[in-house]
Amino acid sequence: xxxxxxxxxxxxxxxxxxxxxxxxxxxxxxxxxxxxxxxxxxxxxxxxxxxxxxxxxxxxxxxxxxxxxxxxxxxxxxxxxxxxxxxxxxxxxxxxxxxxxxxxxxxxxxxxxxxxxxxxxxxxxxxxxxxxxxxxxxxxxxxxxxxxxxxxxxxxxxxxxxxxxxxxxxxxxxxxxxxxxxxxxxxxxxxxxxxxxxxxxxxxxxxxxxxxxxxxxxxxxxxxxxxxxxxxxxxxxxxxxxxxxxxxxxxxxxxxxxxxxxxxxxxxxxxxxxxxxxxxxxxxxxxxxxxxxxxxxxxxxxxxxxxxxxxxxxxxxxxxxxxxxxxxxxxxxxxxxxxxxxxxxxxxxxxxxxxxxxxxxxxxx
Amino acid sequence: xxxxxxxxxxxxxxxxxxxxxxxxxxxxxxxxxxxxxxxxxxxxxxxxxxxxxxxxxxxxxxxxxxxxxxxxxxxxxxxxxxxxxxxxxxxxxxxxxxxxxxxxxxxxxxxxxxxxxxxxxxxxxxxxxxxxxxxxxxxxxxxxxxxxxxxxxxxxxxxxxxxxxxxxxxxxxxxxxxxxxxx
Ligand code: HEM
Numbered sequence: 001x002x003x004x005x006x007x008x009x010x011x012x013x014x015x016x017x018x019x020x021x022x023x024x025x026x027x028x029x030x031x032x033x034x035x036x037x038x039x040x041x042x043x044x045x046x047x048x049x050x051x052x053x054x055x056x057x058x059x060x061x062x063x064x065x066x067x068x069x070x071x072x073x074x075x076x077x078x079x080x081x082x083x084x085x086x087x088x089x090x091x092x093x094x095x096x097x098x099x100x101x102x103x104x105x106x107x108x109x110x111x112x113x114x115x116x117x118x119x120x121x122x123x124x125x126x127x128x129x130x131x132x133x134x135x136x137x138x139x140x141x142x143x144x145x146x147x148x149x150x151x152x153x154x155x156x157x158x159x160x161x162x163x164x165x166x167x168x169x170x171x172x173x174x175x176x177x178x179x180x181x182x183x184x185x186x187x188x189x190x191x192x193x194x195x196x197x198x199x200x201x202x203x204x205x206x207x208x209x210x211x212x213x214x215x216x217x218x219x220x221x222x223x224x225x226x227x228x229x230x231x232x233x234x235x236x237x238x239x240x241x242x243x244x245x246x247x248x249x250x251x252x253x254x255x256x257x258x259x260x261x262x263x264x265x266x267x268x269x270x271x272x273x274x275x276x277x278x279x280x281x282x283x284x285x286x287x288x289x290x291x292x293x294x295x296x297x298x299x300x301x302x303x304x305x306x307x308x309x310x311x312x313x314x315x316x317x318x319x320x321x322x323x324x325x326x327x328x329x330x331x332x333x334x335x336x337x338x339x340x341x342x343x344x345x346x347x348x349x350x351x352x353x354x355x356x357x358x359x360x361x362x363x364x365x
Numbered sequence: 366x367x368x369x370x371x372x373x374x375x376x377x378x379x380x381x382x383x384x385x386x387x388x389x390x391x392x393x394x395x396x397x398x399x400x401x402x403x404x405x406x407x408x409x410x411x412x413x414x415x416x417x418x419x420x421x422x423x424x425x426x427x428x429x430x431x432x433x434x435x436x437x438x439x440x441x442x443x444x445x446x447x448x449x450x451x452x453x454x455x456x457x458x459x460x461x462x463x464x465x466x467x468x469x470x471x472x473x474x475x476x477x478x479x480x481x482x483x484x485x486x487x488x489x490x491x492x493x494x495x496x497x498x499x500x501x502x503x504x505x506x507x508x509x510x511x512x513x514x515x516x517x518x519x520x521x522x523x524x525x526x527x528x529x530x531x532x533x534x535x536x537x538x539x540x541x542x543x544x545x546x547x548x
Contacts, residue, residue, distance in 0.1 A: 003420060042528055045521040078473065085488055095491065096501050156487070157406060160479060167477060182476030190477050228527055229532045240535025252519040259512025265505025269498050275488045277409050278481040280402040282394025285410055339479025 035342070038218075039243035043225040045252055047106060050149045052217075053249070055111035056210065057257040058104050061264065063203065065101040073153070075195035080155035081278045088275065099268025100261075105147055107264060109291055110167045112140055120321075120342060123330030124223035130322035132216040135209050142206050144291065149198035151289055155191060158286040160279030163190070165288075168304055226331035234328055285361050293356035294349045300359065317345065392478040397436040398467035400427035405460050412453050421448045424460070435467025457484075466467035 017025065028034050043049060072091050074083035088211035089093035116136060149165070152159040167190075172178030182190045199303055224230065224237040231238030276286065288296060298306035325338050332339055404423035407416045413487030414539065424445045428438065444459035461484060494502070523531070 042521060042523060043525070045519075076473075078482065080480075081485065085485070085539065086492070089406060093497055093501070096498070155479075157410070163477065186476055189474050189480070223526070225528075228529050229536070231532075238532045238536070239531040240539070242523070242531050248519070252516060255512050255515035255519055257512070258508050259516060262505045262509025262512055264506065265501060266509065269494065269505065272491060277406055277487050278483065278485045279479045280406045280481060280484075281392055281399060281477075281479060283403050283406060285406070321464040 007267075018140050036245045037245035038248055040246050041222055041224075041237035042242045042244055043228065043237070044222045044245060045249055048122075049222070050249070050253055050256060051111060051115035051118055052262060054256050055108055055115050057253065058108035058111050059203075059206065059210070060257075060260060061104040062101060065097045065104060066199065066203075068097045069101055070199060075153070075189075075192050076242070077155060077189045077191050080153065080191060081275065083274050084154050084156075088272070095272050096265070096268050099272045100264050102273035103264045103267040103271075105150060105364040106262065106291075109143055109147060111141055112136075113317055116140065116318075120338075121332040122223060122226055123332075123335065124236075125322040126223075126326065126330065127322075129220050129223060131222065132213060133321060135213050135216070137208055137315065139209050140318075141211070141315065142202050142209070146198060147289065147291055148207075149194045149202065152191070152194050153198060154275055155279060156276030157279050157283075158276050158288070160281070161284055161286050161305045162288050162292075163194075164281070165299075165304070165307070169308055172305055172308060181263075224330070226329075234330075269291060287356065287361050290353065290357075294352035295357070297352040297355045300356075314345075314349075317341075366384040374414055392474075395430065397427050397430045397433045400424075400430060400462040401436060401441065401460050402465045402481060402484060405457065408453060408460075409484055409486035417448055417451070417453060420446060420456070420460075424448065435464065435470060437466070460484075 015022070069087065072083060072087050072094060074080055084098075087098055089095075091097075119133065119136070148162060152163045164179050167182060170177030177186050179193075180190075185193060221236055224234070228241060229238055231240070287293070295307040295310045298310045321338075325335070327335070329335050394400075394403070400423055404427065407419040407423060410416060411419075424441060426438070428441055428445070440459050442465035444456045444463060446455075447456035447459060451498040468482040471480075472483065
């Protein structure tokens, strides 16, 4: 294993390495890059097991395109909508960067959900990986929060109506919702605080959690593939499974990353991100982005507090899963109860989403 | 949205509880000029008959509203007449003009005030692709293709079944080795 530090690569007359090799070794001695070549079980290179990595790549693309947008966006209510229009029409390639950001956000959401479904189907949240599952749930909440704040930043009718809902929900939560109250910091615009959350607080926390998440994946090692013969421990891949250096895994991820960047680029050109009319309070004529449709159908039926209850139940179910489902079975076909419950939840979310898709916007607040 | 609220609560859950939020913002939806902006919003979001009808109803409300501070009532009435006559564009100009005094005297927006002074219609879909767009599209298609080809090239060489065989074979070898030693 090349993880040990070589004590010295000092000039040695008998050193037969080429100049290039010596340069690489010198860099590696300082940065420890070859330590990344630790062995991972072969099954980790299958597509379903790279979905977490693909989510991480979407995050990188979001940071890159977001940095560009931040140069031209103005978080002042009087000018925010106009500055987004300027990005679309005046900044060179601005519309493309905004389009990539818009689509990468959805890719990250979809990626995280698919990754979570993989973890669920292969029982990878089971002992000893329950803690990492919780970190994942927290990151999913943060991604949702980033999508929400991003929607508000456009400062168009859609974003403002979304904000209105959130302020009302904040009021509903009483003291707990203080951060969403416009009066919490009454002498500045709430848009400024949401901007801070969107560009610093949320990505910052995601980044910290992601580092923890990956360190834990390394510490626990990749969970076993439930269809492969088990090893001595049901928590780890069998000792006899062939391995590949982790750098091979990264190599495949880079390939997926190039493909993803290309696909997002095509989407950005063909389906640019929209920007609506300047906002006015007191009317409701828009719908939120699709990830928020299911709680909004609940609101149509039961009123505003149903959004809170719906989301609480959803995140509660996610959070308790690894502590309730502790059986040794990992393959989904042999876990009928967990699968049954998951299917019901999925069906409910899908039906609620479709219902919102076919319902016109309605006045609630 | 709620996920947002809950997400924060989950992560920042340990924060102290502050004073309860007050519901009223600094900008109320029944002020005269805000009603005119609402009428404008209906118009720019749906220039057809539905939007015009909603806008007209809103202008009616604005005319009946108690406070007309900064709103030119005469212009507002003209706007209503234009709306009834179906000249949406003229109505839009009149509506925007009728609130110029009100929006000119607005303080910088705080809290959840919108800061909206001019009603801008949703940005129309962009027209034909520019040279930059075409170049970017070409590069993106290329990247997508190269990425997919590389991902296929770098795919795992063994199927699950083969991996299963490898594991069983390794286990058999280990058993033979250990029993051999014991013998
Ligand atoms: C920001 C979003 C996320 C990123 C970037 C991310 C990234 C990753 C990566 C790269 C892995 C290695 C295995 C793989 O790629 O499949 C992984 C594993 C894992 N993730 Fe995530 N993840 C995210 C969200 C989530 C969510 C939402 C959950 C579940 C609620 C979750 C739970 C787990 C667990 C339990 C493992 C260990 C799986 C195993 O060993 O097979 N992650 N994550």
